[in-house]
Amino acid sequence: MLVTHQPVLRRFWYPVLPLEQLDPGPVPFTLLGERIVLWRGADGVPAALADRCCHRTAQLSKGWVTEAGELQCGYHGWTFDRCGQCVHIPQQPDLPPRGQVASYRCEARYGYVWVCLDEPLTELPDFPEAREDGYRQIDEFYEPWACAGLRVMENSFDNAHFSFVHRATFGLSDNPRPAELKITPAEYGFVMRAVAPVRNPELQKELLQMADERTERHMESRWFMPFVRKLRIAYPNGVVHSIVTAATPIDDRHSQIVQWAWRNDSEADAPAAKVIAFDRQVTEEDRAILETTDFDVPLDAAGGESHMPSDKPGLVMRQQLRELLAAHGEREVRRSDAPRGQAVTLLRKMS
Numbered sequence: 410m411l412v413t414h415q416p417v418l419r420r421f422w423y424p425v426l427p428l429e430q431l432d433p434g435p436v437p438f439t440l441l442g443e444r445i446v447l448w449r450g451a452d453g454v455p456a457a458l459a460d461r462c463c464h465r466t467a468q469l470s471k472g473w474v475t476e477a478g479e480l481q482c483g484y485h486g487w488t489f490d491r492c493g494q495c496v497h498i499p500q501q502p503d504l505p506p507r508g509q510v511a512s513y514r515c516e517a518r519y520g521y522v523w524v525c526l527d528e529p530l531t532e533l534p535d536f537p538e539a540r541e542d543g544y545r546q547i548d549e550f551y552e553p554w555a556c557a558g559l560r561v562m563e564n565s566f567d568n569a570h571f572s573f574v575h576r577a578t579f580g581l582s583d584n585p586r587p588a589e590l591k592i593t594p595a596e597y598g599f600v601m602r603a604v605a606p607v608r609n610p611e612l613q614k615e616l617l618q619m620a621d622e623r624t625e626r627h628m629e630s631r632w633f634m635p636f637v638r639k640l641r642i643a644y645p646n647g648v649v650h651s652i653v654t655a656a657t658p659i660d661d662r663h664s665q666i667v668q669w670a671w672r673n674d675s676e677a678d679a680p681a682a683k684v685i686a687f688d689r690q691v692t693e694e695d696r697a698i699l700e701t702t703d704f705d706v707p708l709d710a711a712g713g714e715s716h717m718p719s720d721k722p723g724l725v726m727r728q729q730l731r732e733l734l735a736a737h738g739e740r741e742v743r744r745s746d747a748p749r750g751q752a753v754t755l756l757r758k759m760s
């Protein structure tokens with residue numbers, strides 16, 4: 410599936426930027442191949458417009474935010490409000506301004522700016538940890554990866570890769586049998602539950618305050634279609650490490666990884682810097698292998714990949730995405746279907 414060719418994917422919410430990187434902006438971002446510009450209005454609320462001025466097409470992200478919290482183009486100074494309406498043309502201040510730039514839904518939640526490019530099919534994902542007592546939020550990673558978002562999602566439900574990809578951290582190299590898993594359907598996604606035996610390496614012993622060489626991860630992992638996942642890991646001593654990972658689709662070949670965690674222990678028990686350091690090791694292990702995979706993930710079972718039983722969560726994702734496309738009158742677009750000119754344009758955008 411080429412994400413930029415499936416319009417229904419524009420109807421989901423994606424985290425695109427940590428709020429503090431938007432002070433006040435403007436900041437450019439490419440979402441599903443579409444260039445957008447983000448900034449904070451005078452009321453502090455973030456806004457998103459197409460990053461293309463309706464006068465002579467300059468990128469609005471090269472401009473600046475006015476004292477009134479509006480976005481001024483850096484080329485001739487046309488000024489836009491959060492709805493994309495041109496509100497001021499400096500060269501002709503006495504005439505009513507004309508001109509409109511596309512605007513997008515934009516919300517601040519969990520410390521990030523979320524954008525939806527079209528009529529949303531769902532609410533923003535709900536994470537109870539954000540309002541429950543006893544949890545602290547640790548912001549971990551914000552970086553582009555050269556791989557498809559669906560690969561990142563499938564990998565995070567794949568219990569069969571621990572012994573190989575994560576053999577240097579928590580994987581048990583003497584036990585490659587993947588933990589049994591159970592999948593329960595949910596709206597626009599599913600929940601997977603599994604208990605996986607894992608190694609407890611030195612840094613993790615310190616973070617968990619647990620000396621055992623091995624332990625268990627009690628995992629409850631929720632997939633929010635298409636590219637957000639929350640993995641709640643409970644350890645036998647009661648420590649909960651609940652990680653949100655979004656693979657926000659930049660274009661067909663690149664995903665912006667946005668990851669944060671909630672933990673129910675204290676900074677004194679497990680300093681945030683060390684929590685991030687351990688998750689960094691694990692994440693780099695995943696990244697190194699995922700960036701070698703094909704970006705065009707086939708949704709169709711006969712798409713040219715072989716499977717094993719532990720691939721089930723990924724296969725359920727592919728099936729749910731097939732059903733989503735069908736329900737919205739779309740057909741899966743593969744790399745071989747895409748018009749050549751379009752593929753070249755996508756590559757140029759990234760260079």
Ligand code: FES
Binds near residue numbers: 466467485487
């Ligand atoms: Fe933006 Fe002219 S291109 S004001």
Ligand code: CO
Binds near residue numbers: 564570574691695
């Ligand atoms: Co992994």
